[in-house]
Amino acid sequence: MADTPFPCSRTRIKICGLTREADVDAAVAAGADALGFVLWPGSKRAVDEARLAELSARVPAFVTRVGLFVDQEPALIERCARHLDLLQFHGDEAPAFCAGFSRPWIKALRMREGLDLHAAAEAYRGAGALLLDAYRPGVPGGTGETFDWSRIPENLAKAVILAGGLRSENVADAIATVHPFAVDVSGGVEAAPGRKDAERLEAFIAAVRGADAGRG
Numbered sequence: 001m002a003d004t005p006f007p008c009s010r011t012r013i014k015i016c017g018l019t020r021e022a023d024v025d026a027a028v029a030a031g032a033d034a035l036g037f038v039l040w041p042g043s044k045r046a047v048d049e050a051r052l053a054e055l056s057a058r059v060p061a062f063v064t065r066v067g068l069f070v071d072q073e074p075a076l077i078e079r080c081a082r083h084l085d086l087l088q089f090h091g092d093e094a095p096a097f098c099a100g101f102s103r104p105w106i107k108a109l110r111m112r113e114g115l116d117l118h119a120a121a122e123a124y125r126g127a128g129a130l131l132l133d134a135y136r137p138g139v140p141g142g143t144g145e146t147f148d149w150s151r152i153p154e155n156l157a158k159a160v161i162l163a164g165g166l167r168s169e170n171v172a173d174a175i176a177t178v179h180p181f182a183v184d185v186s187g188g189v190e191a192a193p194g195r196k197d198a199e200r201l202e203a204f205i206a207a208v209r210g211a212d213a214g215r216g
């Protein structure tokens with residue numbers, strides 16, 4: 001097992017951007033640990049509050065329901081929280097804002113040049129983890145792009161959820177390089193935006209499990 005502050009023999013897997021019942025069922029059946037629902041209306045994968053309630057009701061116990069928000073209204077976030085286990089803040093939310101709700105939270109950081117991850121880990125010390133995503137100007141996330149994984153220090157004081165352009169073909173390399181606590185995928189398991197592909201989902205989860213088995 002890697003010598004990191006958050007060693008884990010089983011990399012947790014979050015499947016994000018679910019919009020359909022069949023995809024929720026497929027992700028649960030394939031063994032996902034967490035399911036993400038995008039509440040930001042600018043996304044091609046957006047669901048509204050009513051749809052969130054329907055989809056989250058299908059999720060069995062011990063699978064974490066995560067709501068993704070981008071600089072949104074506190075009242076909306078708190079209403080959605082009723083159907084969620086964890087909040088994912090994917091915009092420019094300040095630490096105090098993220099901490100102001102009735103659920104635990106994680107903070108997404110886009111890996112723009114010059115980002116000091118140690119400073120961010122200290123600033124967002126109330127987060128359950130930091131989710132690291134690719135940076136593309138003007139786009140808050142879900143770009144399907146990777147970033148230079150070697151920029152992630154091994155001794156970060158927060159658990160890392162690695163995101164950004166992951167797919168079954170590159171996730172084993174990503175795990176070997178970063179030793180993340182969890183991986184997060186959206187576009188890499190889709191047939192089209194918001195429509196997951198059961199075969200790609202299964203291949204992704206098998207690739208993660210294969211990488212875990214190879215770590216010894």
Ligand SMILES: O=C(O)c1ccccc1N[C@@H]1O[C@H](COP(=O)(O)O)[C@@H](O)[C@H]1O
Pocket residue numbers: 016017036038040043044045068070090131133140141142143144145163164165166184185186187188
């Ligand atoms: O999925 C979206 O549309 C989205 C919109 C705004 C912010 C984040 C979004 N998605 C998240 O981005 C990462 C990486 O996604 P991908 O695997 O590269 O497609 C992941 O956390 C998505 O949930």
